[in-house]
Amino acid sequence: MTVRVAVTGATGRMGGEVLAAAADRDDVDVVLAVSRSAGETVEGVAVEAAADLPELLAERDPDVLVDFTGPESCIEYAAACAEAGVAVVSGTTGLGDDGFDALREVAADVPVLYASNFSRGIAALRRAVREAVPALDGYDIELTETHHNAKRDAPSGTALTILEDIDDVRGAAERVHGREGEAPRTEGEVGVHARRAGDIAGEHEVLLAGNHESLSLTHRAGSRGVFAAGALDAAAWLSGRDAGWYDFTEVLE
Numbered sequence: 474m475t476v477r478v479a480v481t482g483a484t485g486r487m488g489g490e491v492l493a494a495a496a497d498r499d500d501v502d503v504v505l506a507v508s509r510s511a512g513e514t515v516e517g518v519a520v521e522a523a524a525d526l527p528e529l530l531a532e533r534d535p536d537v538l539v540d541f542t543g544p545e546s547c548i549e550y551a552a553a554c555a556e557a558g559v560a561v562v563s564g565t566t567g568l569g570d571d572g573f574d575a576l577r578e579v580a581a582d583v584p585v586l587y588a589s590n591f592s593r594g595i596a597a598l599r600r601a602v603r604e605a606v607p608a609l610d611g612y613d614i615e616l617t618e619t620h621h622n623a624k625r626d627a628p629s630g631t632a633l634t635i636l637e638d639i640d641d642v643r644g645a646a647e648r649v650h651g652r653e654g655e656a657p658r659t660e661g662e663v664g665v666h667a668r669r670a671g672d673i674a675g676e677h678e679v680l681l682a683g684n685h686e687s688l689s690l691t692h693r694a695g696s697r698g699v700f701a702a703g704a705l706d707a708a709a710w711l712s713g714r715d716a717g718w719y720d721f722t723e724v725l726e
């Protein structure tokens with residue numbers, strides 16, 4: 474069955490990747506693409522005004538909306554989907570606690586699948602981290618993420634997700650963002666570092682060091698296409714499900 478997909482942020486980096494990936498798949502059909510600035514054509518799809526989303530959702534009747542925009546717009550668009558009965562796949566990061574609370578409210582009305590990272594490799598890295606941290610109890614942990622020079626939020630949403638994984642398996646730890654001046658480690662802290670350079674699609678390293686050894690667990694995204702592919706896999710999987718909150722790991726099972 475072909476899933477009818479609406480895309481927000483269509484003139485953005487990820488919006489364009491989603492439209493390009495959709496063009497090469499026969500299980501999804503893009504019925505709507507919107508952005509703040511309408512009038513462009515992206516991957517052969519006419520981009521319409523995001524301000525008209527409520528009316529356009531009613532007119533085009535998509536099954537799922539795929540969102541990679543900004544924290545405020547993500548919630549605005551998801552709320553419109555709740556009204557229209559459209560499922561939501563979102564990968565927008567920087568939502569904060571209030572943003573996630575609002576997104577979970579939408580999940581009361583429609584299916585919502587959120588992931589800070591739609592690559593299968595990061596899902597595998599998370600499993601490895603959850604196994605390595607308890608196995609190397611007491612080792613120092615440093616997390617470094619590296620992204621393109623246009624990324625607005627820091628640390629990355631993926632880094633925050635991995636930090637939650639570490640807290641889950643080791644207990645809540647103090648997070649130290651960057652280092653400068655007299656800054657020796659304190660017992661159990663997790664160092665967090667965000668690098669911004671070039672057009673790097675996304676790198677995440679978790680370093681565990683102690684007992685005369687170190688372990689580095691690293692994921693590198695080759696392009697944004699990996700995220701677009703995962704988001705469309707999620708959209709195809711989510712379509713037709715009951716209202717509720719879903720996780721990308723369920724798609725990978």
Ligand SMILES: NC(=O)c1ccc[n+]([C@@H]2O[C@H](COP(=O)([O-])OP(=O)(O)OC[C@H]3O[C@@H](n4cnc5c(N)ncnc54)[C@H](O)[C@@H]3O)[C@@H](O)[C@H]2O)c1
Nearest residue numbers: 482484485486487541542543546564565566589590591700
């Ligand atoms: N979950 C993942 O796998 C994954 C992968 C890549 C990027 N991301 C996230 O996706 C988001 C977008 O990344 P990008 O590189 O495509 O950014 P971008 O700036 O290239 O594109 C963002 C798009 O959203 C629109 N937008 C942003 N804020 C808006 C607002 N307040 N109202 C209306 N429209 C708004 C912009 O006009 C643009 O079209 C970021 O949060 C990023 O961290 C997630």
Ligand SMILES: O=C(O)C1=N[C@H](C(=O)O)CCC1
Nearest residue numbers: 566589590624629630631675
């Ligand atoms: O390019 C970005 O921006 C990315 N954002 C996500 C994050 O913040 O973790 C995923 C990786 C790429």
